[in-house]
Amino acid sequence: MKVRVDPDRCQGHTLCAMRAPEVFELSEIDGHASVADEEVPADQEDQVNEAVMSCPERAIAIVSTAGARS
Amino acid sequence: MSGDGAMSGDDRKRAPIRFDRHTPEYREQFEAVTQELQGKCPIAWSETYDGHWVASGHHEVFEIARSADVLSNDHDVKGERRGYEGISIPAPPRAKSSRGGFLEMDPPEQRYYRQTLNPYLSPAAVNRWIPLVDEVVRASIDERIEEGRIDFVDDLANIVPAVLTMAMMGIQLKKWTVYNEPAHASVYTPPNSPDQARITEMQRAMGRDLYTSIVEIRANPRPGLVDALVRADINGSTPPDDELLGVLALLIGGGFDTTTALTAHALEWLSENPRQRERLSRERGALLDSATEEFLRYFAPAPGDGRTFSADCEIVGTRFKEGERLWLSWAMANRDPSVFPEPNTVDLERKGNRHSSFGLGIHRCIGSNVARMVFKRMVTQVLDRMADFVCDPEGAEHYETIGVIQGMRHLPATFTPGPRLGAGLDETLDALQKVCDEQRLAEPVTVRRAVAKIDH
Ligand code: HEM
Ligand code: SF4
Numbered sequence: 001m002k003v004r005v006d007p008d009r010c011q012g013h014t015l016c017a018m019r020a021p022e023v024f025e026l027s028e029i030d031g032h033a034s035v036a037d038e039e040v041p042a043d044q045e046d047q048v049n050e051a052v053m054s055c056p057e058r059a060i061a062i063v064s065t066a067g068a069r070s
Numbered sequence: 071m072s073g074d075g076a077m078s079g080d081d082r083k084r085a086p087i088r089f090d091r092h093t094p095e096y097r098e099q100f101e102a103v104t105q106e107l108q109g110k111c112p113i114a115w116s117e118t119y120d121g122h123w124v125a126s127g128h129h130e131v132f133e134i135a136r137s138a139d140v141l142s143n144d145h146d147v148k149g150e151r152r153g154y155e156g157i158s159i160p161a162p163p164r165a166k167s168s169r170g171g172f173l174e175m176d177p178p179e180q181r182y183y184r185q186t187l188n189p190y191l192s193p194a195a196v197n198r199w200i201p202l203v204d205e206v207v208r209a210s211i212d213e214r215i216e217e218g219r220i221d222f223v224d225d226l227a228n229i230v231p232a233v234l235t236m237a238m239m240g241i242q243l244k245k246w247t248v249y250n251e252p253a254h255a256s257v258y259t260p261p262n263s264p265d266q267a268r269i270t271e272m273q274r275a276m277g278r279d280l281y282t283s284i285v286e287i288r289a290n291p292r293p294g295l296v297d298a299l300v301r302a303d304i305n306g307s308t309p310p311d312d313e314l315l316g317v318l319a320l321l322i323g324g325g326f327d328t329t330t331a332l333t334a335h336a337l338e339w340l341s342e343n344p345r346q347r348e349r350l351s352r353e354r355g356a357l358l359d360s361a362t363e364e365f366l367r368y369f370a371p372a373p374g375d376g377r378t379f380s381a382d383c384e385i386v387g388t389r390f391k392e393g394e395r396l397w398l399s400w401a402m403a404n405r406d407p408s409v410f411p412e413p414n415t416v417d418l419e420r421k422g423n424r425h426s427s428f429g430l431g432i433h434r435c436i437g438s439n440v441a442r443m444v445f446k447r448m449v450t451q452v453l454d455r456m457a458d459f460v461c462d463p464e465g466a467e468h469y470e471t472i473g474v475i476q477g478m479r480h481l482p483a484t485f486t487p488g489p490r491l492g493a494g495l496d497e498t499l500d501a502l503q504k505v506c507d508e509q510r511l512a513e514p515v516t517v518r519r520a521v522a523k524i525d526h
Contacts, residue, residue, distance in 0.1 A: 009136075011434040014193055015424075018359045028195075028515055030188040031439060053422030054363075056430055057136070 009059035020047035092473035128406035145174035171320030189514035240294020294512035367425035370401035
């Protein structure tokens with residue numbers, strides 16, 4: 001599965017990186033999130049799904065996978 | 071102005087509710103009021119305080135809070151723009167009015183301030199302070215550890231956020247006492263209290279000290295938030311002194327009472343739920359993050375904020391008119407069962423906890439990383455050193471109303487005494503002052519990335 005952070009919606013709440021620190025990187029300057037690699041490793045999928053559900057701004061989207069939530 | 075509601079046949083405001091969050095009843099009946107509002111009218115019109123909308127449903131709060139193009143935080147104290155009244159409902163009396171820093175500004179101005187402060191308050195910037203915070207927590211606990219009793223508010227949760235704020239600002243650590251009492255007392259003291267004159271005097275002393283710091287640091291730069299602000303580029307010019315004072319007061323007002331409130335409520339809950347406390351202590355590596363978010367959701371220290379609609383608009387099926395006031399209830403949104411199953415239960419492991427306790431949208435609490443870090447460091451040492459603490463319900467004193475902050479004035483507790491580990495608070499602050507100065511800890515993360523080093 002693939003994951004994206006919408007930079008216009010992200011406000012830097014940092015909950016995604018608490019849930020999936022290996023996938024979401026926080027800017028050193030303002031704490032806004034990005035993903036270095038859109039492709040999510042299989043062993044990170046649960047954490048990424050949780051990050052999606054935890055983001056207060058609904059800024060994280062999972063793309064192109066059946067059954068995933070966004 | 072509005073307030074004509076049902077009378078004028080404005081069908082948007084049919085069946086107005088009577089919502090007054092400044093009454094003790096709102097605090098006492100918070101769950102019932104929330105349930106009723108969310109069930110009947112998650113966006114409702116109330117006639118109180120010259121009339122205002124109340125958003126209590128999560129979906130409504132979420133959609134409206136993020137509609138920055140039609141919402142204003144502006145507090146037009148001098149009547150230079152559209153006369154909007156900022157984020158307090160009701161607005162403070164004209165004579166006492168001052169702009170609450172960039173929380174009462176709109177973009178682009180607000181964004182310039184955030185850009186100035188972000189490199190001091192990002193997760194990476196905040197983590198550099200952990201060793202210093204741990205020392206302040208250690209010393210605060212040492213002051214009480216042999217006695218076996220502590221007031222978690224006065225002796226711990228008030229001290230640590232205040233000392234760290236001084237350090238980040240570039241103000242002397244020992245001055246935390248100048249700022250501490252006025253920052254809390256100005257929230258919990260009712261306007262008609264006989265104590266008001268004393269509080270006002272303390273607030274003046276705090277204002278004088280802030281102003282002195284501005285002048286001093288402008289002349290002799292030393293790193294920190296004050297320095298960042300006096301040199302800030304706000305759309306091509308540096309901010310005038312009255313705006314600077316407003317922003318510095320916002321950093322203090324925004325950070326002190328809220329962090330104290332979160333810590334005190336969480337510790338009180340852990341005392342009442344000793345098995346959960348044991349579990350949190352045992353599994354803290356896995357649980358502390360989610361528990362912190364759950365305490366934030368449940369106790370929502372800043373229960374809500376006001377806005378003014380800056381244009382006619384329609385959001386989530388309701389039409390709003392330019393100039394109308396709105397209350398966004400972060401606390402009630404946090405209890406919406408459509409987003410949080412069993413919303414009135416504390417679940418330390420809660421998943422999908424998209425709470426709004428730090429706000430939503432462009433004004434998201436810029437101090438959220440500071441608050442979380444300080445909270446976690448305080449709770450961790452309490453769990454380590456006072457594992458069996460029991461709070462005294464007789465002595466616990468909650469704020470009478472939660473209209474502004476859901477806070478606590480006192481939370482006494484007893485525990486099995488233990489040995490001191492180091493110097494007392496004053497001596498520790500003197501030593502830490504040297505560390506701050508020598509290592510220039512208050513630089514932004516763009517200048518200094520290393521974590522504070524403290525010799526023991
Ligand atoms: C648990 C502790 C805290 C809570 C619950 C909290 C809550 C909030 C909330 C809800 C907002 C958004 C207000 C709105 O949208 O109208 C906010 C904004 C703000 N907070 Fe916090 N806060 C906390 C700690 C802090 C700390 C430690 C600081 C300072 C270091 C701070 C400084 C600010 C500032 C400057 C803003 C304005 C941001 C803007 O307008 O762009 N807060 N806070
Ligand atoms: S949780 Fe959402 S808003 Fe927060 S940093 Fe991650 S993507 Fe951004």
